[in-house]
Amino acid sequence: MVSMVSRYESLQNAIEQELEAYDADAFVHIGDRFDDLLRYCTHFSGPDRDYAFVYGSGQSVLCAPRLFGEQAEREFIGDIVRTDHQQNGSTPVIRAIETINELTAAARILLPSHVSHRVISVLEDDFEVCTTDTDFGRAQKTSNERTQIESVQTAAQHGMAHAEAILAETEVQQDTLHWKGEMLTTERLRREVNAVLAKQGVQDAGNTVIGAGRSCSDLHFTGNDEIRTGETVLLDISPRGKSGYYADLTRTFVVGIDTWTRTAYDAVRDAQDAALAALDNGEGTEAKAVHQAASAVLSDHGFAVGDVSVGMYHGTGHGVGLSLHEAPSLSSDELLKAGHVITVEPGVYDPEKGGVRIEDLIMVTQSSYENLTDYPRCLVPSSR
Amino acid sequence: MVSMVSRYESLQNAIEQELEAYDADAFVHIGDRFDDLLRYCTHFSGPDRDYAFVYGSGQSVLCAPRLFGEQAEREFIGDIVRTDHQQNGSTPVIRAIETINELTAAARILLPSHVSHRVISVLEDDFEVCTTDTDFGRAQKTSNERTQIESVQTAAQHGMAHAEAILAETEVQQDTLHWKGEMLTTERLRREVNAVLAKQGVQDAGNTVIGAGRSCSDLHFTGNDEIRTGETVLLDISPRGKSGYYADLTRTFVVGIDTWTRTAYDAVRDAQDAALAALDNGEGTEAKAVHQAASAVLSDHGFAVGDVSVGMYHGTGHGVGLSLHEAPSLSSDELLKAGHVITVEPGVYDPEKGGVRIEDLIMVTQSSYENLTDYPRCLVPSSR
Incomplete structure (x- = not known):
C-alpha cells in the first residue's frame, strides 16, 4: 500500500497548493460514482x-453514504471515513457543512467548477465560495497508477488477440466474412471481445468501437454492420479496470x-513511428509536436489532415487515467511531463472506403517514453 | 419508431408544463454521457x-459535439441536430446560448438543479436563470421503454442461469466449493456471469454484486471471497443495455x-410474496405499503427491520430506468402509477452468517402489476 500512500500525498500537496492560491480554508467536492475527479480524491468507487x-486542516474526510460504510473503509485513501451522520436523513451537502465546521473554522471554501449548481447554492449560505478548474495534477501518474493502467491494457490485448484470431479463422462467402458457420458482424465480434474482457475482470464500459469499411469513419461506431472481404476492420478497445x-x-x-488499405496502413504505421520518435526526448516535449510529426508523415503519404472528410480529422492522442479522455491533449501547447500516460493514435479515413487507426498507450518519462502496449502491428490477422 | 415518437411527445409535454410552471422561455441542459436526465432528453449516448x-418554441435541438454528428443523427429523438458550430472551438455553453437565441427571444431559462455550477455561471450573464428538480415524468415508462428494460432483464437471467449451473456443478473440497478443478471464488463466478452478459450484448456496468457468507451483508460487494459449503451465495445482477x-x-x-439459511430464505420468499400481493391493485397503491407488507412478514418470521445490523436494513425496492436507482422509492409516501418499473427485493442479513435477498423487476399497471422477471426462486442451485 506504499504507492497508494504516495498517491495520497501527491493529492494532499496539490490540494494544499490550490487552497493557498485561492486563499481558501477547505476544499469540498460532492458528486457520484461517475465523477472521475471525486474518484481521484477518494479512490472510493461509491x-x-x-x-x-x-479536506481541511491537513485532514481528508469521506462522508460515506448510508450502507456504503464497509466499502468506503476498504477503498478510501484519505484519513477518515464518516458514517455517523448517515442515519438522520441529512443530505450530502449538510454532512459536508458539518464536517467542514468540525475540521476548521472555515470562512472561504474551494470547490471544483464542475460541481453541481444545487451544491453551490446551499454552501453559499454558510461560506464564501470559490471554484477551480485544476485537475490536481492527476495527468501525471505515479508508478502504482501506471501499473493499474498497464494491467488494463493487458486485458485489452487479450480481447484484441481473440478478435484477431476470429478474423484469421473466417471464411469468405459471397464477399462477407463468416465464422463458425454464421455471418461475422461488428456486433458479434464486439460481444466476443467484451466476453474476453469480462473474463479478465475488466469492464468494456460501452467503449468497444468496431467498424468495418465505411463505418470505420464514424469514430465511435458501436452498431451492427456486415464485414466484407477487402474492408478494413477497425477495433478500438478502451476497458476500465476495477x-x-x-x-x-x-x-x-x-x-x-x-x-x-495497404497505402493507408503504411501511412498510419509510419505516422505512428514518427509520433513516437517525437517523444524520444521525454519530459519537456511540446505536446503538439507529436501531432505535427504524425501529420507531416501522413501528408507525405498523400493524406490530408485537419477539418477534412477524407484523411485524419482527429488529434493524435490524449491522456488516459481515471477518465478515458483527460489531460494532456496532443493538440495542446503544453509541455509533456514524466508520468503523463497518453495514447498515440494516428488514423486515416475515407467514408467511401474504410478507415485505419493504430493506437498504443505510452508513458512519458524523464528522458524518453515507455510503451505500455505489447501488441504487434500487422494488417493481416493471425492467431496468436 | 412510433414508440420513440410517443416517448418524445411525453417528454415535450413535460417540458412545456415545467416551462409554464416556472414562467420560462426555454429549457437547457448541458452534461456528458454519464448524465441520465440528459440521456432521457436526447436518447444520445454521447x-x-x-x-x-x-428546448424552446416547441423545438428541441441537440448541439452535437465535434466528431459525433453521425451518431447524434442516428440516436437523437428530438427535432434538430446541430453540428454547424462545432469547428470554431466554442464551448457547449456558447453553442447553447447561440441556439437559445435562434429558437426564441428568451429572457428566462430553466435548467435542472444538478447542472454544473460553471454552466450556470456563464448563462447568468445572458439570461435570468431558474432551476428545477423534476424528473420530467421519466419514472413512468412507455411500452417501448418497458420492452427495452425487459430485454435487459432477460440478459440478466441468462447470466443468473450460468451462475446457478456453475454452483450446481461444484464439488466440495475441505468446506470450499471447487469448479472444473479450481477453487470457485466470488470474483471467478462474477467474471463468468459478466462474460455471459457481454455475449448477450449488455454491459455489466460494474454492478455484478456477488457475496458469499459474511460478504453478503455488504450490499455492494464486488470483491474476491472464497465460497464455502453451507454459506449463502447472493447474486445481484444489474446490467445496462445499449x-x-x-x-x-x-x-x-x-x-x-x-x-x-433455510429460515432466512423462507422469510424473504414470503416477504416478497406479501410485497407483490400489496401491488395487486396496481396504480394508486401507496409505495410504502409495499415495504410495510414485506417488513411485517419478516417480523413474523423473527427478523428485525430498520436501522439494525441483523435483519433487513434496506428498503424493499426502487425505480429502474435510465438510472439504476430512480423514482419511485418503495419507502416513500408517493402513490404508484401505471408505468412505474420497480424492484421488489426484500432481504435479511447476519454479518456472522450470511445474507439472503430475492429481487424481481415489475411494472405497475392500471389494475395490478406485471412481473418482467422470468426466473424461478429456488435455494438449491440446478442446471437450467
Missing part, C-alpha cells in the same frame, strides 16, 4: 448518488487486402 | 465530455443448506 469529500483506470488500444485488420 | 440540449436502460435481478443460493 454509489450512483451524491456523497461528499472534505481500480477505475482505463486503457486504450486500437488495431486495424483486413481480410483480403486492396490498394487503398 | 461522449465523455459536455454537450448541450436546448439503449441505456438498466435491469435488476437478485437470487440467493446455497450448496449444503443449514438452518439459518
